[in-house]
Amino acid sequence: MHITRRPDILTIMSKKHDQPVHWADIHAQNIIRRRGEKDVYVCASGITPSGTVHIGNFREIISVELITRALKDAGKSVRFIYSWDDYDVFRKVPKNMPDRKLLESCLRKPITLVPDTAGTYENYARANEKPLEDLLPEVGVNPEYIYQAERYRRSFYARQIRTALEHRDQIREYLNEHRSEPLPEDWMPVSVFSSFTDKDTTEVLSWDGAWEITYRCLETGQQETLDLGTASGVKLPWRADWPMRWAYEEVDFEPAGKDHHSQGGSFDTSKRVVEVFGGTAPYSFQYDFIRIKGRGGKISSSSGDVVDLAGVLEIYQPEIVRYLFAGTKPNSEFAVSFDLDVLKIYEDYDTCERIYYGAQEVGEKRRAKESRIYELSQVDRPAQEMPYQIPIRHLCNLIQIHSGDIEQVMASLPALREDQKEKLRRRCICAANWVRLYAPEDFRFSLRSPAETAPEISGPVRTAAASLLPVIEQLDAYDEKQLSEAIYEAAHSAGCEPKELFLGCYQVLIGKDRGPRLANFIKTCGREKILPLFEPYR
RNA sequence: GGGCCGUUAGCUCAGCUGGCAGAGCAGCAGACUCUUAAUCUGCGGGUCGAAGGUUCGAUCCCUUCACGGCUCACCA
Numbered sequence: 022m023h024i025t026r027r028p029d030i031l032t033i034m035s036k037k038h039d040q041p042v043h044w045a046d047i048h049a050q051n052i053i054r055r056r057g058e059k060d061v062y063v064c065a066s067g068i069t070p071s072g073t074v075h076i077g078n079f080r081e082i083i084s085v086e087l088i089t090r091a092l093k094d095a096g097k098s099v100r101f102i103y104s105w106d107d108y109d110v111f112r113k114v115p116k117n118m119p120d121r122k123l124l125e126s127c128l129r130k131p132i133t134l135v136p137d138t139a140g141t142y143e144n145y146a147r148a149n150e151k152p153l154e155d156l157l158p159e160v161g162v163n164p165e166y167i168y169q170a171e172r173y174r175r176s177f178y179a180r181q182i183r184t185a186l187e188h189r190d191q192i193r194e195y196l197n198e199h200r201s202e203p204l205p206e207d208w209m210p211v212s213v214f215s216s217f218t219d220k221d222t223t224e225v226l227s228w229d230g231a232w233e234i235t236y237r238c239l240e241t242g243q244q245e246t247l248d249l250g251t252a253s254g255v256k257l258p259w260r261a262d263w264p265m266r267w268a269y270e271e272v273d274f275e276p277a278g279k280d281h282h283s284q285g286g287s288f289d290t291s292k293r294v295v296e297v298f299g300g301t302a303p304y305s306f307q308y309d310f311i312r313i314k315g316r317g318g319k320i321s322s323s324s325g326d327v328v329d330l331a332g333v334l335e336i337y338q339p340e341i342v343r344y345l346f347a348g349t350k351p352n353s354e355f356a357v358s359f360d361l362d363v364l365k366i367y368e369d370y371d372t373c374e375r376i377y378y379g380a381q382e383v384g385e386k387r388r389a390k391e392s393r394i395y396e397l398s399q400v401d402r403p404a405q406e407m408p409y410q411i412p413i414r415h416l417c418n419l420i421q422i423h424s425g426d427i428e429q430v431m432a433s434l435p436a437l438r439e440d441q442k443e444k445l446r447r448r449c450i451c452a453a454n455w456v457r458l459y460a461p462e463d464f465r466f467s468l469r470s471p472a473e474t475a476p477e478i479s480g481p482v483r484t485a486a487a488s489l490l491p492v493i494e495q496l497d498a499y500d501e502k503q504l505s506e507a508i509y510e511a512a513h514s515a516g517c518e519p520k521e522l523f524l525g526c527y528q529v530l531i532g533k534d535r536g537p538r539l540a541n542f543i544k545t546c547g548r549e550k551i552l553p554l555f556e557p558y559r
Numbered sequence: 560g561g562g563c564c565g566u567u568a569g570c571u572c573a574g575c576u577g578g579c580a581g582a583g584c585a586g587c588a589g590a591c592u593c594u595u596a597a598u599c600u601g602c603g604g605g606u607c608g609a610a611g612g613u614u615c616g617a618u619c620c621c622u623u624c625a626c627g628g629c630u631c632a633c634c635a
Contacts, residue, residue, distance in 0.1 A: 047575075069635065109635060199561095201632050259635050283631040284562040307563075310629080350575085352564070354629085361596065365583085390575095414595075464595055509592055519592060527594085538594055 027378065027403050042386075043393040044350050048274075049091035052304045056273045062097055064089050065266075065275040065303070066164065067104030070149035071132055072115035073327040075320045076357055077311050083346045084276050084308055086162045087397055102270060103164035107133045107146035108173045108256055110212075110221050117325035129220035131256075133170035146170065156330050160339045161400035169262075174253040179232070181265045181298060182249055185210040185257055186228050188297040192261055195293040199285035209234075210261045214254035217241045264291040268300025275303045276351065282307035308351035315360025315459060333357060335454045338447050341370050344398035348373075359459045367413035370398075378407040409434075409441040416452045418537050421466055422546050425453050466531040468546065471553035476532065478558070481517035482525040486558045488515060489526075493555055496548040505540035529554050 041047050052062060066085040068078050082103065089099045111132045114124045120138035124145075127135040135145035142148040154166065172178060185192060192210050197203045209225040215238035222239045229235075234255065235246040249255060257265055266272070281288045282305070292302035313320055313328050321327045333342055336359060345366070349355045358366065375381035376388055377395040396403060411434070423429040427449040431437060437445065456465060478486060488511045492499065499507060512522040527536045530551070536542060543551055 042575080044575075071635085106635085112634070199632060262635095279563065279630055280635095281631095282563075283629090285631050286562085287631095287635080289562095289631085309564075354564085364596090369583095418595080461595090466595085505591095505593070513592090520594095523594070535594060538597065540593080542594090 027405050042390045043091070043347075043397065045087040045091040045347070045397060046095070046393070048088055048304075048306060049095055049097075052088070052092065052274050053095065053097065055304045059273070060098060061100050062092055062273045063100045063102065063271055063303075064092070065102050065104065065270060065272040067106055067167075067275075069106040069109045069132070070146045071109065071111065071113070072149060072321075073117060073329055074149055074153045075327050075329050076313075076333055077320050079330050079333075080308050080311055080346060080351070081276060081278065082157070082162055082164075083160070083343065084351050085274070086164075087343075087347055088274060088276075090397055101164040102167055102272075104167045104169055104266065105146065105150050106169050106262075107131070107150065108170035109259075111135050111145070115325075116321070117327055129222050131170060131214055131219070131221075133174075134214075134219050153330060156334065159334065159400070160330070160342050173256045176249065176251055176253065176255075178257070178265065178269075179249045179252075181269065182211060182255060182257060183232065184298060185261050185265065186234075191297055192294055196260060196290055198293075199290060210257060211255055212258050213247070214256075215240065215243075216245060216254055217243055219254075260287050260290050261294060263287060264295035264300070264302070265298050267291070267295050267303055268298035271300065272303040274305070276306050276308050279307050279309060306351060309354040312354065312356040314356040314358040314362060328357065336363060336451055336459070337366070338444070338451055339400050340398045340444075341366065343400070344370050344373070344394065347397040348394050359455075361461070363455055363459070364413050364417075371410050371412070373398075374407065374410065377403065380407060404440075408444050409437055411445070411448070413448075413452060416448065417456050417460070417464070418542070419545065420449060420453045420456060422468060422542075422550070424467060425457075427453065463535065466533060466536055468530060468550060469532050469554060471556070475554075475557035476528045478525045478528065481515045482521050483558055485511040485515035485517050485522045486525055486529065486555060490552075490555055490559055493543070493548060493552050496544070496551070499544075501540045501544050504544060508540060529558075 041050055056062065064085050066081050068074065068081065085101060085103075089101045092099045108131045111124075111128055111130050114121050114128070118124055118138060123138055124135065127145075132146040132149075133144055137143070137145050137148035139148060142151055157163065186209065189208065189210050193204045193208050209228060211225060211234065212221050213223045213225060213234070213236045214221050215223045215236075217238045218240050220240065223236045224239060226235045226237055226244065232249045233246055234249060234252070235244060237244045247255060256262065267275070277288050280286065283289070288302075288305060295302050311320070312318070316328065317326075330342075337345070345355075345357065356362075372381065373391045373395050376383055376391040383391070416430070419430045419433065420427070423433070427446060430449055431442065431445065434445075489508065492504070492507045492511070496504075508522065508526075509519055512519045515522075523539055524534055526539055527533050530536065530542070530546075537545075
C-alpha cells in the first residue's frame with residue numbers, strides 16, 4: 022500500500038537534510054547570511070512594459086517568487102515588490118502592435134503617455150501591465166506593484182533626484198569607469214521630458230544647486246525652469262534610477278538578466294552608485310534567457326506573435342509552469358516547448374508528484390530534491406492527498422473521443438472525487454488546446470459520425486468487420502486482452518491479415534489508416550459510440 | 560577587448576558544495592498475432608573538451624589552452 026499523503030515539510034527540511042537541496046533554498050540561505058537577520062526581507066523585481074510582457078520576462082518574476090517562497094519556508098517575513106518601469110522612454114515600436122504610425126509619432130515619450138492603440142486600456146504601458154497582473158495570481162505570484170510613472174509624475178523622488186545632482190561628479194566617475202567614451206564634464210544625472218512635447222529630446226542647461234533645474238526642448242527650442250519638488254517630467258536615467266530604488270526600498274534581493282549582469286553592465290555600476298543614495302547593493306544572481314521550441318523558436322517571432330504567460334498557460338497547468346522554472350537552475354538556459362516535449366514534461370511532473378506522495382520509490386537524494394521541486398511548483402500548498410493522475414497521452418485520446426467535450430471526459434472517469442475536479446478540468450483544457458494547436462497530425466483524430474457515409478470496405482475485411490458486431494454488442498463482457506484476441510480471431514476466420522483488419526477498423530472509426538491502440542481504443546469509446554459505426558457492415 | 564556560461568553515452572541532459580560515472584530517448588536482443596515517438600523484459604554503450612596542479616582519491620577545486628554560446632563597453 023502506497024502512502025499517498027502529503028509528507029510533512031519538516032521532514033523534507035529536517036536536520037537530516039539541513040543542507041538545502043534546491044537552488045531557491047540555497048539562495049535564500051545566502052540572502053539571510055549576506056544581509057543579516059532582518060524583520061522583513063525585501064525582494065524586488067521589475068521590468069519596463071515597453072511591449073507585451075513575454076515568457077522571458079516572466080522568468081525574472083517567477084525567480085523572485087520562488088526565492089520569496091524559500092525565505093518564507095525558512096520562517097522569514099518577506100515583502101515582494103514588483104516595479105513597473107513605466108516612466109521609461111518609448112524607444113521602439115514592437116512588431117505586434119496595431120496603428121504603428123501613431124505609435125511612431127510617440128517615440129521618445131514615456132510609455133505611460135503613449136496611447137493604447139488597441140483601445141482597451143488607459144495607455145500603452147497599462148495595456149502591457151494589466152494582462153500580466155491579471156494572470157499572475159493563477160501561478161501563485163502576488164507581488165506589491167509599484168508604478169514608477171505615477172511616482173515620478175508626482176515628484177515622489179524629488180529628494181533622491183536632488184541627491185543625484187549633488188553627487189553628479191561621483192556618479193559620472195563611477196559610470197566612466199566602464200564607458201568607452203567618458204561622459205562630458207557638465208553631464209547631469211537626470212533626463213527631462215519636455216512639457217511642450219512630452220518627449221525626452223531635451224537638454225539640461227543648468228541646476229541651481231538646490232531644487233531648480235532649467236532645460237531646453239530641442240524640438241521647439243523653448244526653455245523652461247522646473248522645481249524638482251513639483252515637476253512631473255524629471256527622472257533619473259537607468260543607471261542612477263536602479264540604485265536609487267535599491268536604497269529607497271532597502272532591497273535585499275533582486276536578480277537580473279545577463280545583459281545587466283556583465284562586468285560594466287548596469288548592476289556593476291549600480292552597486293557603486295548606490296552608495297550615493299546611502300544604500301547597499303542587494304544580493305543578486307543572473308538568470309539566463311529562455312528559448313521556445315515547437316513554435317517559431319523565438320519568444321517574439323517575426324510574425325509579431327509573442328510567447329507570453331497566457332500562451333504558456335494555454336498548454337501547461339499553472340503548477341507545471343512553475344515546475345518548469347522551479348526545476349531549472351536560473352543560470353541555465355532552457356526551452357519552453359510546445360511540441361511533443363509537452364507530453365514528456367507532463368509525465369515528468371506526474372512522476373515528481375508520485376515521488377512527493379511516496380507513490381513511487383526512488384533514492385533518498387532524489388526524493389528530497391524532487392519533493393522540494395514539487396512543493397515549490399504548487400500554486401498554494403500541496404494537497405493533503407495526491408491529486409488524480411491521468412496520463413496526458415490517454416487524456417489527449419479521451420478528449421478526442423469525446424470531441425473535445427471536457428465534461429463528458431470527466432464524467433467518463435471512475436472514482437473521481439469532487440476535490441480533484443478543478444485541477445483535472447484545467448489539465449483537460451490544456452490537453453485539448455495542445456491537441457488542437459500543436460499536436461502532430463498523426464496524433465489527431467475524431468470519431469466519425471454515423472450520419473456520414475460509411476467507408477467502402479469489401480471482401481474478407483468486411484466479413485471480419487461484420488463478425489465483430491456481436492463482440493461490440495457485448496463489449497462490456499470483454500476486457501482489453503479478450504477484445505484484442507477477438508479481433509485477431511475475426512481476422513483469421515475471415516481469412517484476412519490482421520493488419521488489413523486494423524486498417525479497416527481505423528477507417529471505419531476515424532477515417533484514417535492508423536490510430537490509438539485498437540482494443541483499448543474501442544473499450545474506451547464504449548459500445549454506444551462504436552456500434553453505430555459498425556452497423557452498416559452487418 | 561572585458562565578463563559570464565557551457566563542453567559528460569549516438570541525441571537531450573542530470574550529476575549543487577571531492578568518494579566505484581547516471582536518466583530519458585535512440586540502438587541491440589527477446590516477448591505480446593498490436594498501432595498515436597506503441598507496450599513489457601533484458602543488454603550494450605563514456606579518455607567526463609585538452610594539458611598541468613592540489614589531494615590518499617578529481618567530472619567536481621586551482622591554472623592554462625581549445626572550441627561553442629551569450630553579454631557589456633550606446634540606451635534602457
